[in-house]
Amino acid sequence: MDARLDQKFPCAADMERAALKRMPRFIRDYIFCGMGLGGAVQRNRDELDRVKLCPRYLTDADHVNFATTLFDREYDAPFGVAPVGMGGLAWPKAGEIIAGAARQHNIPFGAATYTTATLESLHQHAGPCGWFQFYHPNKPEVADDVITRAKNAGYDVLMVTVDVPANIRRDHDTRNGFAIPPRLGPSTVLDLVMHPVWSIAMARSGIPAFENLLPYIPEGLSPDDSIQALTDMVVGHVTPKMLRVLRRKWPGTLLVKGILDPEEAVLCKKAGVDGVVVSNHGGRQLEAAPAATEVLPAIRKAVGPGFPLIADGGVRTGLDICRMLALGADFVLMGRPYYYAVAAMGEKGADHLMNVFKEELRCTMGQLGCSTIPSLRDRLVSS
Numbered sequence: 001m002d003a004r005l006d007q008k009f010p011c012a013a014d015m016e017r018a019a020l021k022r023m024p025r026f027i028r029d030y031i032f033c034g035m036g037l038g039g040a041v042q043r044n045r046d047e048l049d050r051v052k053l054c055p056r057y058l059t060d061a062d063h064v065n066f067a068t069t070l071f072d073r074e075y076d077a078p079f080g081v082a083p084v085g086m087g088g089l090a091w092p093k094a095g096e097i098i099a100g101a102a103r104q105h106n107i108p109f110g111a112a113t114y115t116t117a118t119l120e121s122l123h124q125h126a127g128p129c130g131w132f133q134f135y136h137p138n139k140p141e142v143a144d145d146v147i148t149r150a151k152n153a154g155y156d157v158l159m160v161t162v163d164v165p166a167n168i169r170r171d172h173d174t175r176n177g178f179a180i181p182p183r184l185g186p187s188t189v190l191d192l193v194m195h196p197v198w199s200i201a202m203a204r205s206g207i208p209a210f211e212n213l214l215p216y217i218p219e220g221l222s223p224d225d226s227i228q229a230l231t232d233m234v235v236g237h238v239t240p241k242m243l244r245v246l247r248r249k250w251p252g253t254l255l256v257k258g259i260l261d262p263e264e265a266v267l268c269k270k271a272g273v274d275g276v277v278v279s280n281h282g283g284r285q286l287e288a289a290p291a292a293t294e295v296l297p298a299i300r301k302a303v304g305p306g307f308p309l310i311a312d313g314g315v316r317t318g319l320d321i322c323r324m325l326a327l328g329a330d331f332v333l334m335g336r337p338y339y340y341a342v343a344a345m346g347e348k349g350a351d352h353l354m355n356v357f358k359e360e361l362r363c364t365m366g367q368l369g370c371s372t373i374p375s376l377r378d379r380l381v382s383s
């Protein structure tokens with residue numbers, strides 16, 4: 001751990017504050033805000049804060065070990081990077097930087113379908129730690145092509161996100177006239193001028209585009225029509241039948257992301273899926289959706305002890321990771337924090353944040369008297 005960086009940014013909250021100051025408003029709102037008035041983002045935090053863990057001190061837990069085996073692979077820690085679409089807007093090459101750090105730390109990196117880098121290049125950075133997040137295109141030929149590309153690139157894990165069934169309205173993006181590339185009206189230009197560090201870094205590296213999906217955008221469309229075409233490409237529900245077809249097509253690990261209902265977790269298990277990600281998409285889809293924390297225990301009960309559950313939403317510290325694990329998750333993902341870390345510190349940000357999470361996890365488990373991950377479940381104080 002770099003001591004100078006640690007003094008300046010000892011926790012994810014410090015990195016978030018610095019990143020939010022550095023980014024222009026239209027980018028900050030895209031990453032930070034949730035659906036509607038932000039109720040689900042707030043709920044993710046509030047519900048995590050409600051989870052209490054009771055320490056035990058008269059125990060032999062001096063040597064903490066949190067290496068975790070998931071889908072036949074041992075990771076150095078029970079947390080990874082959630083897929084963040086257009087994450088390259090936070091800072092130039094943020095996805096590539098975070099993917100490389102994840103590989104160094106031997107933790108999973110979720111490469112989003114809607115990225116500013118191709119899925120092939122992200123796999124080169126993440127190596128065997130790369131998981132590919134898949135929005136199911138509604139045109140079969142596009143779906144098959146993306147799956148074949150992911151397979152050929154070398155991904156072992158396909159994570160199908162199911163919580164984007166319909167077009168949604170994000171008020172803040174509409175208000176800001178959010179577009180890729182940005183529309184350069186007077187307010188955007190002022191926004192860029194007021195945030196020179198970000199603006200200069202982006203100007204040097206070039207304006208990010210939907211690099212991964214360029215082959216599927218019809219030629220000659222305006223920027224607005226291109227975005228609409230990309231959005232329309234994945235609109236529609238993913239059904240259990242589609243999951244069974246995917247199961248036959250994908251030889252590796254198949255995950256479903258965006259499950260909040262215990263019965264749906266069971267449907268996934270029955271369709272042959274290898275695990276689910278309990279998630280409300282960082283509060284970005286349905287403002288009334290429960291936090292993963294609220295539904296995890298019921299989902300664990302429904303699927304039984306051996307079925308892998310991964311959870312995300314609002315996790316910002318090693319303590320939060322312990323809370324999710326105590327509630328029944330096997331593994332935890334974080335989305336925004338890594339992108340804030342890179343926006344605040346550039347190249348070194350993701351590595352520093354991963355070090356911080358590992359240290360926080362070590363300290364918290366030591367304090368709880370837990371030397372292993374499974375023992376965290378005994379520390380949950382039932383409300």
Ligand SMILES: Cc1cc2nc3c(=O)[nH]c(=O)nc-3n(C[C@H](O)[C@H](O)[C@H](O)COP(=O)(O)O)c2cc1C
Nearest residue numbers: 031082083084085112161281282313314334335336
């Ligand atoms: C800006 C942004 C873009 C996202 N894009 C995607 C995406 O393309 N696919 C997906 O499955 N989840 C996406 N997510 C959700 C994350 O994978 C994850 O569920 C969420 O960020 C977890 O909450 P946290 O940011 O509070 O850690 C996105 C989240 C953010 C903040």
